[in-house]
Amino acid sequence: MKTEHIGIAVSNLEEAVKHYEKLFNRPPYKREVIEDQKVETVFFKTGESKVELLGATSDDSVIAKFIRKKGPGIHHIAFEVDDLEKEMKRMQSEGFRLLSNKPLKGADNKIIVFLHPKDAEGVLVELCQSISD
Ligand code: CMX
Numbered sequence: 001m002k003t004e005h006i007g008i009a010v011s012n013l014e015e016a017v018k019h020y021e022k023l024f025n026r027p028p029y030k031r032e033v034i035e036d037q038k039v040e041t042v043f044f045k046t047g048e049s050k051v052e053l054l055g056a057t058s059d060d061s062v063i064a065k066f067i068r069k070k071g072p073g074i075h076h077i078a079f080e081v082d083d084l085e086k087e088m089k090r091m092q093s094e095g096f097r098l099l100s101n102k103p104l105k106g107a108d109n110k111i112i113v114f115l116h117p118k119d120a121e122g123v124l125v126e127l128c129q130s131i132s133d
Pocket of ligand 1: 039066078114122
């Protein structure tokens with residue numbers, strides 16, 4: 001599995017974009033709202049991988065809840081797989097709890113599923129598979 005991206009929860013997306021533009025010395029390559037997840041995402045390329053800034057689009061977004069509880073910071077790590085449904089079955093047979101029974105639409109042309117953070121030593125893990133535009 002390749003580390004596809006690291007998701008960072010931010011309380012002010014525009015301010016965070018400015019900071020990360022300075023950090024990477026380049027602009028983001030993509031911005032996308034995922035309505036179902038109530039998040040707005042902004043992506044920066046970091047070599048083979050990416051950083052995804054995550055802002056809440058409503059107070060009941062999981063990102064808003066996460067920030068209220070833990071403050072801004074690393075929210076999840078996403079690993080890319082070739083066949084998400086196959087990996088979901090494998091993970092379930094290994095005793096991991098999946099947070100959805102079916103793949104969900106993720107940002108940046110991906111289908112995704114999350115594993116419960118309690119099953120990965122307190123880290124929210126996303127498995128993702130690329131799909132065409
Ligand atoms: N990392 C580590 N632990 C986390 C966590 C995170 N990101 N989010 C929640 N937790 C912990 C909580 O602290 C809590 O722990 P305790 O029981 O010890 O207090 C536990 O998990 C349950 O959390 P909760 O706040 O009670 O439950 P939620 O209703 O917030 O659900 C979770 C948590 C992980 C299921 C939810 O945040 C989720 O579904 N996240 C995935 C959605 C998401 O991130 N979407 C954006 C994706 C965009 C993309 O990449 O495409």
